[in-house]
Amino acid sequence: MTQTSPRSSSHVASLDEAKAFFATNPDIDAIDMIFTNLSGVPRGKRLRQHEVLAVYENGRFLPGSVLVVDITGLDCEETGLVWDDGDADRVCLPVPGTLVRAPWLGEHAAQFTTSFYELDRTPNDLDPRHVLGRVVDRLVADGLTPVVAVELEFFLLEAGKGRPKIARGLNSGARPQFNEVYSLREMEDFKPFFDDLYAACDVQGIPLESAISEYAPGQFELTLRHKADALRATDDALMYKRLVKGVAARHGMIASFMAKPFAEQAGSGMHLHVSMADESGANAFASEDPAGAPILRHAIGGMKELLGESMGVFAPNANSFRRFKANSYAPVAPTWGVNNRTVSLRVPAGPPASRHVEHRICGADANPYLAMAAVLAGMHYGMTHKVDPGPAIVGNGYEQAPEDYRLPNHWAAAIEAFKSSGRMRDYLGGRFVTHYCTVKEVEMARFFGEVTELDYAWYMHNA
Template sequence: MSLGHIRTFRVAASDLNGQMRGKRLPRSAFDKLADGTTRMPLSVLNVDIWGADIKNSPLVFETGDADGVMLPTERGPVPMPWLDTPSALVPMEMFYDNGAPFPGDPRHALRDVLARYARNGWTVRAGIEMEFYLIDDSGAMLQPPQNPQSGRPLQGNAILSLRQLDAFDGFISDVYEACEDMEIPAQSTISEAGLGQFEIDLDHREALRAADDAWLFKALIKGMARKHGMAGTFMAKPLADEAGSGMHVHFSVMDRDGRNIFDNGGPEGTPMLDQAVAGCLEALPGSTLVFAPHGPSYDRFVPGSHAPTGAAWAYENRTAALRIPGGAPAARRIEHRVAGGDNNPYLALAAILGAALTGMEDGMIAPPPITGNAYEMDLPQLKADWLSAIEAFETDPMIAKIFEPALIHNLTLTKRQEMERLDEIPSQMHWKTYLESV
């Protein structure tokens, strides 16, 4: 986009929780962004969910909390249509002064995984299904939003209801217009199972760009919801009696000639697909922390609630953690259904794609695909609680093949610090921490 008449703009990078950290700059600073004159403390990307420094962080305090260099990503400036004043956001990445990527920047973690694919002559295309809730947060506890047409709170579930989509037409239409302006490839929208829950699919594109889309889309939904008098949230389970929100990732791998390496011309897929599935299954316990990064994330993992808890795969079966959708063989892909909506998209895609690549590089063999209801089977399980997930992420050998040791150490420090503080907050007040921060 052209900054045109915009007088100031924002620069921001993602911290480990996916929150935007940055600053507001005058228009005159825009032409200097690529020169490395924009600096912020390294610690700003390695803070907890409340913005507090991580105690004893080796990524920060061994350097004396020096400044890092912020450089713009390939995305360039994007508009912020939810604001009343015309504004632009420039997504950034953090580097050391010597030009080395700062390992506390989660976008670099995904970039590193995709560089491994590139060394094999492969590129990854990913599409992401984003589930979220619209919420009335005006009272002491979260409630479903009011129907904009009737002014009354929503009553009854409305899965795939066109009536409910029409009721929120003003909000949804503004989201679509904003996605077009921000070059986010929004596709279908559905009314989901929960009261006030929706899903918008983001079309397939190169994986790093897809993660950027998801990160920006979260900011868009939260901002646009406020503009319409509601809260928008990607909390894993904001309403206790309603369905949880997930982020489903569809991905395929293309060779140098643009051929899908998962396509064998039939419905079963190639041996490479089987190996990628095997890697993803092997990594599920250790990567639980990435897919469920917060204390309330684990409220979503209830058997039978459309949130997979067992490590299994299947063809056209939504109870499995990994689903191989049907359709044309040229579009053969893996759908990874585990992540909650409250994840950091850069870390989630790094964990998923890193696991798949490890499975292919190591020639891993997947168990047979399941048939039937995965929730009723005796399967290897994801970690069931936050502490177990932290410990597994810290020690799992598959995680060590995907992420830099410094990021592993810092994320576990971050989550232990958050867990300690969250224990001091009454559980009925946890939503005030997470409603719009995730």
């Protein structure tokens, strides 16, 4: 029987759901059980069919320390959740509707998503899915349901070691060289990959829609259809990223969601589209005014005010900050505008009923659960406190960025701003913010502790 809880993230799939899946798919016997930790990297176990049924009946016990490993999978002892905690188990329980075939893994493969709970079945406050669920619940308590969609940009790269190269077209064998933005030719050249991508998404029920060639050679963006269920829409985004990488690998390529793989090319972002449905199901942001209803402007005001404090999750890695450059389609300041891609928070053009905001700050490397949680926290704060966003930017937002309030421009500053934010602790949880920042500080120390090729090039002879 499906368990219910006051928290929207705490719905747990039933044993009957798993039994029904295997009755329809009796050949499946290699199933990946997936969880997502603070760094946003899907991890888990590969199980046999009978083991999956046991998970759906009783859960699967895993060490809580895996939630706070760094992006490379190394323990972060500084969190106190490794030796100090006795590396104690928590229990993973399955998310409804996520047990699906995974065709890129083979004919008999499937996967399902889980969330972490304490042994008494209360949601673990370090699980990113529960962090998002708590923010969604605050909006629902106020009579608002977030309606969200995720757009993710990525590069297709040549498989191999060393510095990355753009992948060669699967039909022509030629490597893309120019910024063929919206190029149909480039899309056609990778058609076998996209055909398999759409087919796999259909199998998994991921609502994949339009695809475009983006503003760099070998860079693409695909859109996931909006849903009035922020948790499920974000589940889709995590499943989609894994699927893209898997399908690319089947075609001998690497799909990279790294924020800035090439210094001379555009970086890859994750754009979050959000509106709010009221209790009748209507769009609360709808208005004949292109800037939307007053509540939309308050939501934008809140996102602007909390933007600097949220950068620790919007730009979670050292590489993330290489993406933020003027005239690059990546924002550099807390700005907003209507039908304007030079700002951080854009109200897109469209009919009155479609009014929403496009949040353009996140890199494609951000954890979608945490990014969505921080965006919705900012919106709730703004709507609750009726925050005025100030006048909309008209024209070039890069030239009009306020000098006295820019975004944190490096990793350490972003982590510190996030760690010291009382508002982020209120919305996302104090223990979560503490442990997240500990993990990122450990990552930062490990990253800057490495001696790179650039060190040798700059300093070996000149120092």
